[in-house]
Amino acid sequence: MKQPFARLGLIFVLSSGLLASMSAGAEENIATLRNGPISEEADPPRISRTNDSNERRTRNYPMQPPMIPHKIDGYQVDMNANQCMACHSRRNVQESRAAMVSVTHYMDRDGNFLASISPRRYFCQQCHVTQTDAQPLVANDFVDIDDLLSETPAATH
Numbered sequence: 001m002k003q004p005f006a007r008l009g010l011i012f013v014l015s016s017g018l019l020a021s022m023s024a025g026a027e028e029n030i031a032t033l034r035n036g037p038i039s040e041e042a043d044p045p046r047i048s049r050t051n052d053s054n055e056r057r058t059r060n061y062p063m064q065p066p067m068i069p070h071k072i073d074g075y076q077v078d079m080n081a082n083q084c085m086a087c088h089s090r091r092n093v094q095e096s097r098a099a100m101v102s103v104t105h106y107m108d109r110d111g112n113f114l115a116s117i118s119p120r121r122y123f124c125q126q127c128h129v130t131q132t133d134a135q136p137l138v139a140n141d142f143v144d145i146d147d148l149l150s151e152t153p154a155a156t157h
Contacts, residue, residue, distance in 0.1 A: 033137050033138075048132035048133050048134035049132060049133050050070075050071045050073075050130050050131070050132055051069070051130075051131040051132055051133055052069075052070050052071045053069065053131075054069045054070055055069055056069055057069070057131055058144045058147065059142070059144050060140055060142055061140075061142055062142075062145075065127040065128050066099075066128065067128065067129055067130065067131045068124075068128050068129065068130045068131065069131055070130075071130065072084075072125075072130055077122075077123060077124060077125065082117065082122060082123075082124070084124045085101075085117060088100060088101050089101070089117070090106075101117070101121075104121075105117055105118060105121040106118060108120075
């Protein structure tokens with residue numbers, strides 16, 4: 001009875017050694033965005049600068065929330081205040097000339113309109129991010145619907 005267990009033990013030792021040697025070689029062939037093998041510590045990329053041009057960028061995928069086209073360093077957005085709404089609330093957009101937040105931000109989960117921003121839409125940076133000068137990590141061939149419609153010739157009847 002000892003022989004079957006001895007063979008199983010030998011098979012286990014050999015197979016685990018084989019798997020370990022295969023995974024060590026395979027690690028070098030894994031596709032990553034690190035610009036080097038996973039086993040080496042890569043230098044961190046430089047911190048991208050915020051683009052403060054107030055120029056709106058096209059979206060990178062369908063239903064992407066608009067990006068913030070200005071710096072927001074030091075903006076207070078917490079339980080006590082939302083500094084974004086000083087310019088972007090429907091009450092202040094005429095004076096600030098900022099884009100008003102979507103009316104959906106004034107709706108509760110049941111579709112009822114509220115007098116002020118919905119608590120579930122209160123923290124802007126959970127969806128909206130500032131624009132930076134960072135280069136894309138992967139190629140993107142998405143075409144925004146507005147660009148697509150402007151390229152399509154009008155149908156003739």
